[in-house]
Amino acid sequence: MEAAVFERPGLEFLKLIDVEEPKITDHDVLIRLKVAGVNPIDYRAVSGGVEVKPLPHIPGAELSGVVERIGNHVTNIKEGDRVIVYSRVFDGTCDLCLNQSEMLCRNGGIIGVVTNGGFAEYISVPERNVFKIPDEMDWDLAASLSISILTAFHALKEASLKVNDCLIVFGASGNTGMMALQFGKKIGASVIGVSKQHWITNFGADYVIGDYDKVVERVDEITEGRMADVVLNSLGVKTWDSSFASVGVNGRLVTFGSLTGADVKLNIQSLYYKQIKLIGATGGNRKELQEILTTFSAKDLKVKVWKRFSIQDARHYLIKVESEEFC
Incomplete structure (x- = not known):
């Protein structure tokens, strides 16, 4: 073969x-x-x-x-x-x-x-x-289930996201980010997507913040000073400060990626003063994967395919996956 x-x-x-x-x-x-x-x-x-x-x-x-x-x-x-x-x-x-x-x-x-x-x-x-998987599920969605979709599902469960919470998703135009937007909306949260791509509104973002330098300012405006209940950061160090500053009192910051680097600084005074919970999430278990397959139909979730390519071009597109154009 x-x-x-x-x-x-x-x-x-x-x-x-x-x-x-x-x-x-x-x-x-x-x-x-x-x-x-x-x-x-x-x-x-x-x-x-x-x-x-x-x-x-x-x-x-x-x-x-x-x-x-x-x-x-x-x-x-x-x-x-x-x-x-x-x-x-x-x-x-x-x-x-x-x-x-x-x-x-x-x-x-x-x-x-x-x-x-x-x-x-x-x-x-x-x-x-x-x-x-069901016959009506397309292969693009199927291929995303075991990592991208499961990771987003598990991260939001770890964060205990609930109805009427405010959720912020950094890197919302990536596959895991798109899934987090969709799950957030289905749970009943208010969803803010941080991305340069405005099309993420089609995946559940109520608000889109495209300027990474103004995230905290915009979150403050949108939430009228309450900030977010849950923040998902899959990008790492480059967006860490704005992620942490966007978490409200008694909020949760979940991280499951380090695309832009893994070494971050932490203001522990803000951590305990606001009683913020830092959560690391990785993948998910088989029970959660089966829960996704049982709970959601093939029409409930969608993916946006960036490129389709043959196995002959694997090297070229593996280089692309680490680029910031996914953010």
Whole structure:
């Protein structure tokens, strides 16, 4: 089969080559890939930002496709099913897994990082990672479910967003940001999107702040001085100060990305004086992924595709995913 493979870290070493089709064991499912999302974790895997195994390595964490073959002991999935892949590798036996926190497994990781990923024609994964999707769901939405959509859903649950809260989403034109806007509206919050792209109003933003230097001023105006109940920041250091300053009394600041850098400064006096809660969120668990599939129909959520490209162009677009044009 064809796959995008690198033998050592560096985008210049990512090549399209023929490799052996993955084998399946009794509990595995072989999936023929239809659409794979491009995620910052893919860039970091190829560029050397995270340690990967095995080498040579196939990246790709955000996956959807059709079941080609199943192992002898697979019971809930059949050949021909349209499916997505839960992106976390987990043992199912550690204390965190037993507490339904598979994304934090002490012995786990991410598909495409600690195992070969889906920038290929086929991938083999355990049945427990495979979720069926409805026939009416398009592949663009399906490919976003296991990371972008799940991450936004989990982050808002961690923040306990509720009806009539004020939610601010930084990087609102990115895939996870778009999903956070939509979930925020469905919960019943007032939603402010921080982005240079005004089209995010089509995804649930009640207000759009396009000038990153005037975020705090505009939030103060919009909320009449109350500021936000929940702020989502997936961009990192460049927007950290304005994110923190936009949180109101007893508010929550959730971070799950570091696109512009990870080292930030914190005014702890403001933190305790306003009783702000800082929350780190990563991915989500399988229960939450199933909750999304059960609660929302294919028409309830939508994505905006930036580019469609073939696997031959993977190197070029992995470079683009780290650019600020997504913000």
